[in-house]
Amino acid sequence: MGETPPAAAATPMSKIQGNLLCTPGGGAKLREEKILVTVRMRPLNRKERAMYDLIAWECFDDRSIIFNNPNQERPATPYTFDKVFAPSCSTQKVYEEGARDVALSALSGINATIFAYGQTSSGKTFTMRGIVENAIKDIYDYIKNKPERNFILKIAALEIYNETVIDLLNPESGPLRLLDDPERGTIVEKLNEEVAKDGQHLSHLIGICQAQRQVGETSLNDKSSRSHQIIRLTLESSLHESSGQEKSYVASLNFVDLAGSERLSQTKTCGVRLKEGNHINRSLLTLSTVIRKLSGGKHGHIPYRDSKLTRILQSALGGNARTAIICTISPSLSHVEQTKNTLTFATSAKEVVNNARVNMVVSDKTLVRQLQKEVVRLEGELRSPELSSSSSCLRSLLAEKELKIKQMEKDMEDLRRQRDLAHSQLELERRANKVHKGSNDHGPSGQVVRCLSFPEESESEIGKHTPDRRKVVGRQAMLRSLLASPDPSILVGEIRKLEHRQLQLCDDASRALEVLHNDFATHNLGNQETAETMSKVLSEIKDLVVSGSSPEEIVTADKADLMKMISQLKNQGNTIASLERKLENVLKSIEKLVSTFGTEETPDSKTQLRKLETENRVPTNNNIGGGGKFAREGSPAA
Numbered sequence: 001m002g003e004t005p006p007a008a009a010a011t012p013m014s015k016i017q018g019n020l021l022c023t024p025g026g027g028a029k030l031r032e033e034k035i036l037v038t039v040r041m042r043p044l045n046r047k048e049r050a051m052y053d054l055i056a057w058e059c060f061d062d063r064s065i066i067f068n069n070p071n072q073e074r075p076a077t078p079y080t081f082d083k084v085f086a087p088s089c090s091t092q093k094v095y096e097e098g099a100r101d102v103a104l105s106a107l108s109g110i111n112a113t114i115f116a117y118g119q120t121s122s123g124k125t126f127t128m129r130g131i132v133e134n135a136i137k138d139i140y141d142y143i144k145n146k147p148e149r150n151f152i153l154k155i156a157a158l159e160i161y162n163e164t165v166i167d168l169l170n171p172e173s174g175p176l177r178l179l180d181d182p183e184r185g186t187i188v189e190k191l192n193e194e195v196a197k198d199g200q201h202l203s204h205l206i207g208i209c210q211a212q213r214q215v216g217e218t219s220l221n222d223k224s225s226r227s228h229q230i231i232r233l234t235l236e237s238s239l240h241e242s243s244g245q246e247k248s249y250v251a252s253l254n255f256v257d258l259a260g261s262e263r264l265s266q267t268k269t270c271g272v273r274l275k276e277g278n279h280i281n282r283s284l285l286t287l288s289t290v291i292r293k294l295s296g297g298k299h300g301h302i303p304y305r306d307s308k309l310t311r312i313l314q315s316a317l318g319g320n321a322r323t324a325i326i327c328t329i330s331p332s333l334s335h336v337e338q339t340k341n342t343l344t345f346a347t348s349a350k351e352v353v354n355n356a357r358v359n360m361v362v363s364d365k366t367l368v369r370q371l372q373k374e375v376v377r378l379e380g381e382l383r384s385p386e387l388s389s390s391s392s393c394l395r396s397l398l399a400e401k402e403l404k405i406k407q408m409e410k411d412m413e414d415l416r417r418q419r420d421l422a423h424s425q426l427e428l429e430r431r432a433n434k435v436h437k438g439s440n441d442h443g444p445s446g447q448v449v450r451c452l453s454f455p456e457e458s459e460s461e462i463g464k465h466t467p468d469r470r471k472v473v474g475r476q477a478m479l480r481s482l483l484a485s486p487d488p489s490i491l492v493g494e495i496r497k498l499e500h501r502q503l504q505l506c507d508d509a510s511r512a513l514e515v516l517h518n519d520f521a522t523h524n525l526g527n528q529e530t531a532e533t534m535s536k537v538l539s540e541i542k543d544l545v546v547s548g549s550s551p552e553e554i555v556t557a558d559k560a561d562l563m564k565m566i567s568q569l570k571n572q573g574n575t576i577a578s579l580e581r582k583l584e585n586v587l588k589s590i591e592k593l594v595s596t597f598g599t600e601e602t603p604d605s606k607t608q609l610r611k612l613e614t615e616n617r618v619p620t621n622n623n624i625g626g627g628g629k630f631a632r633e634g635s636p637a638a
């Protein structure tokens, strides 16, 4: 036999569709439904009567039960349920009011589970046997009255004994495994399933299952069930409608007779019975934990997997099933604690909500027809103008995106090329900087020094200059001879050169000062002294410009007067020398400012600045030396 889940039909899930429809069993459209919880109190049994046990519970009405404590005057709070059945109630009534509606749901494709819960010897097996009997009778009555529907009934049965699953229709098959199916949930591997030919055959098969069940004698029950028993009926039905359509349903109906919870002190068990009792209590504890958690609303983790019982019953507990629980209790005072536990369990179970639905089976023919319809619908959608226009839209969007990506790739390539170019330029500059040690692009003092450099003196040349006193002396001697020359035009030429150089110096000095001034202002540098120095330098430059006007007079004068003017100059003696000194003063002042500024620079730039100043001093001296032709006149030596 194939694998079959106990709580779901064997029909492949792909063929079962969950629908919320009217049910032949009388139920309306189903969605969420709480578990139906009833309580059945049995009469005092023979042993209890013999011990003169007292009745501690009273059925207040058909829905409430109350504890009558003979030692307490104040009445306790009643427990309320969907139905409470007094000891005098027949099993027929219990079935009709506590199980029938749920059981018959299976006829319309809704999974249903009915189980009995209670302490040992409280009447579970007694009740469940009656429920199964009545249900089978009702099911076959229903089938008989529905000739237009084809029914197939199958039966499978198992027991969980000491946490081992045993096939009650084929006990020789040994322990069965539980498997997890992504669609069907927990299934019992290789569980035997037989088709019931009719009601009688079904009752016979059920009888075999009950006979196979593990039963043992305890101090509380001569025939105590030592295992949990699950009888599962699978009901499949199909209906030919006038439209020619065939509707099929499939559902499971589980009858669960649990083993009874037992107080080991009361049952006085040992050995095998003790072991059984431990297993029973442990799995029942898991069941009540699952129920308690489900009843809490906010579910979180539900420990279904903690016992085989809860794994197998999972769909009946908060899943796709209608569920009825009949809690059986003893009325005796000696079992009051156990009864209270059962009622607490029943109270929790009342709050558990299931989500039952109709399991409709789609026949192969119907399935093919449905799929064909779907294909036609999808083809129509594909051909629809909205879809084709939207797909052309998508195509143009795609082309646009591709274009953009290409453009971006090109841009990236350009950027990469620019970056490489910048790198190589930077490298070149770095190398050039190594060569041009005198240049300093950073900082104001560098700019000032550049302003003070004369254009005809390249920086490479500056590096070569050395304060060679012999060269200066040589040039001065040459100039002296020029001055001694009788040709005044040579002197005029020399004066014009000097005039040009002087103006250039003034211009350079004033530019340098301007840059320096700007830098001081930008960097908030300098103090009162600096400001004074600057204004002093400015006035010195003004003086230089004023003094520079005399050579202009020389240029415009008559050639005849030149010699006279030269001698005049000679007589003035110190005029050129003072110009030279003034110019030197200007440069010194600027250098001072530069060095003042240099102290506020980093050590590196400071060093560089000093170096630059040293290097510039040489050509400056040379220029002063160049003007030495006048120095001769102004110098004491002259």
Ligand SMILES: Nc1ncnc2c1ncn2[C@@H]1O[C@H](COP(=O)(O)OP(=O)(O)OP(=O)(O)O)[C@@H](O)[C@H]1O
Pocket: 041, 042, 043, 045, 087, 118, 119, 120, 121, 122, 123, 124, 125, 126, 127, 221, 223, 224, 225, 226, 258, 259, 260, 261, 328
């Ligand atoms: N409502 C009832 N009316 C009369 N007798 C009952 C009723 N319920 C139970 N009994 C009797 O009480 C005894 C114990 O009942 P039963 O075996 O059904 O209990 P149980 O709950 O199944 O116990 P266990 O858990 O040990 O299997 C049986 O002899 C049974 O006939």
